[in-house]
Amino acid sequence: MTVNARDTVYRTLLERLTHGHYAAGDPLIPQTLSEEFAVSRTPVREALALLEQDGLLVSGRRGFEIRRRGDEEILEIFETRAILESSAAYAAATRATPIDLARLQDLHDRSQATDDPAEVRRLFNHFHDAVRNAAHNRTITTLLRTIEAQVKVSAPWNTPGGARDFGPSFAEHAALLDAIRAGDAAAARTVSLEHAAHDRDTRVSQLIARMAADLTAPDSTAAGWR
DSSP states (O other): OOOOHHHHHHHHHHHHHHTTOSOTTOOBOHHHHHHHHTSOHHHHHHHHHHHHHTTSEEEOSSSEEEOOOOHHHHHHHHHHHHHHHHHHHHHHHHHOOHHHHHHHHHHHHHHHHOOOHHHHHHHHHHHHHHHHHHHTOHHHHHHHHHHHHHHHHHSOOOOOSSGGGGHHHHHHHHHHHHHHHHTOHHHHHHHHHHHHHHHHHHHHHHHHHHHHHHHTSTTTTTOOOO
């Protein structure tokens, strides 16, 4: 399938937004972006409109900005993601193919074999993608992509300083893999919900810590969070 200008701009901006490239309040101006990407303003505006539809941006006076969310809305996003993730885990336990299981095992093993925290996080992300793929439900996968992007923008993960901090996640991934391999859908759902709660609590704690640091910064009125 041919990738058009709108899709290229969309994917690039999505990558930037989910990796903290823009600070809260930074305007995304169509004219500036069209010059950067060397395309007309039409595909840029279409890409920005899609990102607004995804719940990542809001239109403002100068262009688009990152959508700010209140505490309750952030928790609602985590709740929705947990429901979808656990549904994917349940489906994976009933539909996973031998190739799906081999891919999950490989990603789990590789995540335990590295001491690089950033690489561990990358492999964890791929592990969750593999669980979603093993569910063989494109609707769940599509919805989760949107929700996950909202999580990354609203409450981004701060990679801990050492692989030892990933201990609970290793255990939860192992339990989830065992449940999927055994075809125990109920157990897979339960483990997934527990894992989602652990991730939620960690991200929220990091978010609160960042917001507190912003308030005590020398120029707290200019500080933002992402």
